[in-house]
Amino acid sequence: MITTRDKLFALFLVVATTAITVAAAPRQGINRDEAYYMIAGEQYVAYWEKVLSGDLPRPFSDASIARFWEYNHEHPPLMKLLYGLAWRFLHTCECAAEREWHPPPARLDAGRHVTLGAFEWESTAFRLPTMVCFGLLAAAVYLFFLEALGARFPSVAARAGALAASLLAVAQPRAFFHAQTAGFDLPAAALWFLATWLYWRALERRTWRSAMGLGLVFGLFLATKLQSFFLPLALGAHWLWLLARRRRPTLRPIVAMALVGPATVFALWPWLWHDTWRRLGAYVGFHLHHVHYNFEYLGKNWNRPPYPWHEPLGMLVTTAPVILLALAAAGAAIMAPGGLRARPTVEDRSTGLLLFLSGFVPMAPFFFGSTPIFGETKHWLATMPVLALAAGVAVAAIAERLPDELGRGGAGARLAAAAALVLAAALPAAYETWRSHPYGLSHYNALAGGAPGGADLGMNRQFWGYSPAGLLPWIDATMPSNGQLYLHDWNHDAYVMYLRDGRLRRDIRDPGLEEPAIRASDVALVVHEKHFNKYEYMIWDAFHTLRPAQVLTLDGVPLVTAYRREGPK
Amino acid sequence: MIAIRRPATLCAVLIVGLAAWEILALWRVHADAPEPSEWQTAQSVVRKGFHKGDLIVFAPAWIDPIGRAYLGDLMALEDVARNDAGRYGRIWEVSTRGASAPETRGLAAVEDADAGAVRVRRFERAAPRAVWSTNDRARLLEVAFAPHLCVLLPPSRDAEHPGRLDLGTVPLGTELRAWGGLADFRARKENWAAAVVRVLVDDKEGARASVANDDGWVALPPVATTAEAHHVVVEAWVDPERGDPARARLDLCVAAEARTP
Numbered sequence: 001m002i003t004t005r006d007k008l009f010a011l012f013l014v015v016a017t018t019a020i021t022v023a024a025a026p027r028q029g030i031n032r033d034e035a036y037y038m039i040a041g042e043q044y045v046a047y048w049e050k051v052l053s054g055d056l057p058r059p060f061s062d063a064s065i066a067r068f069w070e071y072n073h074e075h076p077p078l079m080k081l082l083y084g085l086a087w088r089f090l091h092t093c094e095c096a097a098e099r100e101w102h103p104p105p106a107r108l109d110a111g112r113h114v115t116l117g118a119f120e121w122e123s124t125a126f127r128l129p130t131m132v133c134f135g136l137l138a139a140a141v142y143l144f145f146l147e148a149l150g151a152r153f154p155s156v157a158a159r160a161g162a163l164a165a166s167l168l169a170v171a172q173p174r175a176f177f178h179a180q181t182a183g184f185d186l187p188a189a190a191l192w193f194l195a196t197w198l199y200w201r202a203l204e205r206r207t208w209r210s211a212m213g214l215g216l217v218f219g220l221f222l223a224t225k226l227q228s229f230f231l232p233l234a235l236g237a238h239w240l241w242l243l244a245r246r247r248r249p250t251l252r253p254i255v256a257m258a259l260v261g262p263a264t265v266f267a268l269w270p271w272l273w274h275d276t277w278r279r280l281g282a283y284v285g286f287h288l289h290h291v292h293y294n295f296e297y298l299g300k301n302w303n304r305p306p307y308p309w310h311e312p313l314g315m316l317v318t319t320a321p322v323i324l325l326a327l328a329a330a331g332a333a334i335m336a337p338g339g340l341r342a343r344p345t346v347e348d349r350s351t352g353l354l355l356f357l358s359g360f361v362p363m364a365p366f367f368f369g370s371t372p373i374f375g376e377t378k379h380w381l382a383t384m385p386v387l388a389l390a391a392g393v394a395v396a397a398i399a400e401r402l403p404d405e406l407g408r409g410g411a412g413a414r415l416a417a418a419a420a421l422v423l424a425a426a427l428p429a430a431y432e433t434w435r436s437h438p439y440g441l442s443h444y445n446a447l448a449g450g451a452p453g454g455a456d457l458g459m460n461r462q463f464w465g466y467s468p469a470g471l472l473p474w475i476d477a478t479m480p481s482n483g484q485l486y487l488h489d490w491n492h493d494a495y496v497m498y499l500r501d502g503r504l505r506r507d508i509r510d511p512g513l514e515e516p517a518i519r520a521s522d523v524a525l526v527v528h529e530k531h532f533n534k535y536e537y538m539i540w541d542a543f544h545t546l547r548p549a550q551v552l553t554l555d556g557v558p559l560v561t562a563y564r565r566e567g568p569k
Numbered sequence: 570m571i572a573i574r575r576p577a578t579l580c581a582v583l584i585v586g587l588a589a590w591e592i593l594a595l596w597r598v599h600a601d602a603p604e605p606s607e608w609q610t611a612q613s614v615v616r617k618g619f620h621k622g623d624l625i626v627f628a629p630a631w632i633d634p635i636g637r638a639y640l641g642d643l644m645a646l647e648d649v650a651r652n653d654a655g656r657y658g659r660i661w662e663v664s665t666r667g668a669s670a671p672e673t674r675g676l677a678a679v680e681d682a683d684a685g686a687v688r689v690r691r692f693e694r695a696a697p698r699a700v701w702s703t704n705d706r707a708r709l710l711e712v713a714f715a716p717h718l719c720v721l722l723p724p725s726r727d728a729e730h731p732g733r734l735d736l737g738t739v740p741l742g743t744e745l746r747a748w749g750g751l752a753d754f755r756a757r758k759e760n761w762a763a764a765v766v767r768v769l770v771d772d773k774e775g776a777r778a779s780v781a782n783d784d785g786w787v788a789l790p791p792v793a794t795t796a797e798a799h800h801v802v803v804e805a806w807v808d809p810e811r812g813d814p815a816r817a818r819l820d821l822c823v824a825a826e827a828r829t830p
Contacts, residue, residue: 294754300783301714303758322591323584330580398584401577417581424584428591435595446591450598452666455631528634531754534711536634537650541709546649547641551634556602556665556686561634 001150001158002143010139017170018135025127025180028438029469034182035493037080038087038126039103040072041182045084046106047270062274068105069271073279074286075184077269078223082129083182090118091125093500101496121501126182134170134179137190141385142166144197145392148351153396156411160418161396164425168324169388171429174377177440184225189362189381191221192231196358199235202253203242203349215256219264226287227362227379232257234361238354247348293374294531299458301530306369315377316363318448318459320384321429324391331390334397359386376441376460395421439467439554451557461528465489467559468525470552472498476505478549478564479523484511486524488535518542523549524563539563603635603665607685612639614682614689615661624648624657628668636663650709650716652748652824653788658696664688697828700742700796710822712750713785719822721752724764724805726814731767731804734823738800742829745770745792747803749780752820757782762817763808768792768825770799779808780821796829 030038047068050056058064072080092115096108119125142162150158170176178186198214221228235253242249266272272279294303297311308314317325335352362380365371399418403409406417436443441462444454455461468475468490479485485508487495498504511517518524518535519542526536540546549564573579615625625644627636637644640663654660654672662673665687673692680691707718725732749766751757763781767774768789775792803823807814 292758301754303754323588326587327584394580398577398580402581405575405578421581421584424581424588428588428595431592432595435599446594446598450595452598452602452629456629456666456668528631530714533714533716534753537709537711537716540646540649540716545641546637546644546646548634548638551638553602553635555599556635557631558634561638 002146006143006146006159006162010143013138013142013166014132014135016135017138018131021131021134021176021179022124022128024176024437025124025131026121027469028177028180028440029466029490030123030494030497031181031183031464031466032489032491032494033464034127035491035497036072037075037083037182037184038123038497039493040077040080041082041084041087041126042106043068043071043084043103044077044081045088048081049088060270060273065270065273069269071103073271074283076223076225076265076283077271078220079129079182079184079187079225081268083126086128087122087125088113088115089125090116090128091122092117092120093122098500101500121503123182123497123501127180130179130181130183130186133187133190134175137186137193137385138166138170140190140194140197141169141388141392144193145389148197148200149389149393149396152393153400154414156414156418157396157400160399160422161392161394163392164327164395164422165385165388165392167422167426168321168327168391168429169385171426171433172320172324172384173433173436173440173443174319175381175384176433176437178378178381180438183378185378185381188221188225188227189385191217191224192227192358192362192382193385195221195231196235196354199238199253199257200349200351200354202256203249206250206252208252208256211250211252211256212260214253215260216264218257218261219268222261222265223268226284227382230361230365234357235354237361238350238357241350241353242348245350247350290372292372293463294529295373295376295463296458296460296530297373302373303531307366307371307373309367309369311373312363312366312377312380315459316383318444318454318457319377320387320445321432322446323425323428324387327391327394327425328387329390331393331395331397334393335390355386355389359383374463376463391425395425436554438470439559442467442554442557442559451555455557458530461530461557462559463529465491465494465527467527467552469498469503471525471550471560471562472503474550474562475508475523478562479505479508482507482509483522484509484517484520486511486518486521486539488525489527489529489532490525515542519569522565524565526561526563528558528560536561601666601686603686607687608635608639610684611663611682611687611689614684615640615643615663618680618691619643619661620659622657623659623661624651624654624672625661625663626654626670626672628662628664628670629666630670632663632665646709646716647704647718650718652702652717652746652786652826655746656696656699656826656828658694660692662688662690662692664690695830697742697744697830699826700829701739701827703736703823703825707824710752711754712752712822714754715786717748717750717752717786717822717824719748719750719752719824722749722766722803722805722821722823724807724817724819724821726807726817728765728806728809731806732821734803734805736801736803736825738798739827740797741770741794741799741801741827742796743794744828745775745794745801745825746828747776747789747792747823747825748786749778749789749805749821749823750784750786751780751782752822756818756820760816760818760820761813762815762819763811764805764817764819764821765808766821766823767804769802769804770794772800772802779811781808781811794827801825 145162511520552560676692678690767777776789
């Protein structure tokens with residue numbers, strides 16, 4: 001079903017999606033987590049550079065490894081290493097002259113890195129691997145649709161469905177936000193989807209080669225983020241279902257995941273090469289006992305369980321493009337057993353069930369009410385490509401029948417109908433994504449009433465402290481010489497990255513945290529989240545004013561408020 | 570069951586309709602956001618009629634930072650961190666998106682001005698005046714995610730020996746009001762208990778209430794008093810009947826105000 005033209009088109013989707021995301025990324029602020037991952041990436045790539053150049057004595061000793069890899073060992077290394085590699089090859093900096101802004105193990109004593117200098121800002125170079133993952137996700141959704149679902153439809157309708165699915169997988173404000181970060185959530189979603197696809201293929205091909213491909217991708221996923229631990233639940237449940245239905249599923253994919261997966265993560269993560277079990281236990285333990293952050297949902301600030309079971313559904317319904325939700329519901333009805341348009345099964349792999357499990361399991365832990373919900377939608381981003389596939393099924397089904405109903409069955413009419421449907425499906429989602437940028441985490445959909453509707457509903461305004469980037473020009477223009485800027489939720493490492501990028505005046509200083517920092521500052525920021533209100537009151541008290549100097553908004557909703565000290569400290 | 574003759578056509582029409590609605594709805598949200606010029610107009614309406622002691626409120630509440638950027642110099646900390654709006658005779662409500670503030674509920678506007686997407690309304694009523702309050706010893710704290718000027722009163726574990734805030738002998742009016750709430754979101758996160766707050770006037774209990782994490786800024790029942798000096802004490806202890814008293818982290822903050830017509 002997949003032709004060479006399809007593969008070329010998929011390649012175009014990779015390039016176009018990546019290019020659009022690269023072009024958009026500089027407007028989006030650096031969030032708390034990605035600042036840590038950028039530092040980690042720089043250290044990790046410095047390790048390999050020193051190992052390969054012979055500059056590191058006893059490179060595989062615990063001491064040498066720990067010097068570079070102990071930092072941020074609570075998360076697996078793959079994406080951080082890729083961020084480091086992208087930065088190492090593509091950045092532009094005066095790294096020796098600015099050595100105090102770089103992590104100590106990676107500092108240059110003299111000279112500068114030899115690079116391709118593709119990006120003016122170091123942060124964009126760091127972020128590139130996630131953007132490529134986003135492009136790969138778009139292509140994977142397109143190709144998977146054709147391979148797994150396209151046979152149900154005529155050629156043009158199938159491609160309309162595949163393209164709609166692909167576009168709807170990426171034209172989502174929150175997915176687009178995460179695609180521009182040096183964070184793990186979008187890559188994790190892409191790897192979840194890719195592993196599901198390879199598992200589905202391996203069931204049919206029944207070869208060790210295809211199973212090993214799955215094992216390798218699962219290993220890359222294990223080396224990316226903890227969500228990988230849940231993938232075997234989805235695939236395992238599906239495999240057992242096939243077994244119970246006497247479909248005689250091959251065991252090879254399961255074996256490959258069990259063997260190649262852990263071996264891959266071990267090979268990629270030097271931190272585990274010494275004291276392996278203890279460090280692995282510490283990694284898992286960190287997440288099992290993860291701190292519960294604050295999260296506003298339906299007017300209440302939640303920071304400890306029990307959480308409302310419906311929170312993931314509430315966030316899904318108010319943040320995903322409405323057109324995606326509606327089409328996905330229609331597509332699911334079409335695909336469901338005994339659905340509106342049930343067809344004889346063309347294969348025996350229970351593809352619909354696999355997609356259901358692949359979409360449901362990422363969200364499932366949040367229905368129990370005990371899992372921290374600090375990441376709002378990001379921890380189940382892998383659900384979204386599955387919804388997009390279901391939406392694609394709806395588009396394909398309509399595209400198949402529409403020309404006949406209109407009495408225009410010619411090839412041109414079929415193409416025109418398919419194109420119009422894809423446009424109608426993708427345009428609102430794309431518009432919504434464009435409008436939300438660069439504040440995707442503050443976006444709420446038309447059902448919620450946009451960002452103001454989200455604020456009315458008492459939904460999480462934002463998190464990760466990335467939005468102050470919208471005030472950088474004002475800060476540069478306002479701050480006194482060598483002034484102190486209270487960063488609030490914008491963290492120190494992100495501040496350093498803005499200095500490195502040259503986006504923040506280099507004489508501006510960070511006075512630190514909490515009330516002493518506010519009292520020492522000349523300009524103080526408060527990033528609006530419900531639980532952060534107290535910081536605004538501290539600023540009133542320290543600055544003796546209730547009047548902000550600047551308020552950054554999205555569609556009239558305050559995101560960041562800045563105060564300028566008028567009197568003496 | 571009704572058979573639809575052209576289901577694909579119907580679906581296509583629905584998709585196009587939904588797409589158009591979604592785009593227009595979000596475009597409208599963007600277009601409806603007030604412009605700075607509209608805020609400027611609203612500001613000038615308020616400034617023109619503002620009297621010292623007036624209360625300015627914003628609706629919906631989340632526009633508050635924007636409103637203060639234009640009108641913050643007219644607002645006093647005691648007003649923004651008020652216990653309630655009961656003692657304000659003149660209230661300016663600056664609103665967007667058709668919202669109204671809880672402080673103006675049930676009141677009729679005596680002035681109503683549209684500044685594009687921003688609406689300014691003024692309300693007047695007969696209101697009592699405050700003759701005494703705890704503001705002079707209070708500090709600004711976050712209680713229920715809102716600012717409050719209040720006095721920290723650590724509750725005791727034992728109701729027999731309560732935490733005690735002796736406010737001295739103070740001039741009261743016809744009504745003594747008291748409030749209490751749990752300060753600081755971090756403390757509330759660690760707290761699983763509630764506090765009992767009791768107001769004593771001349772050693773007699775006037776009012777009491779129980780305050781827990783999600784109760785917000787709790788108004789105790791008003792205490793009728795005579796307009797002369799009285800000895801006022803506020804007491805607090807861990808409520809043995811609510812939550813888990815063994816896991817108490819109660820940053821209780823209280824305020825009191827005497828009012829007279």
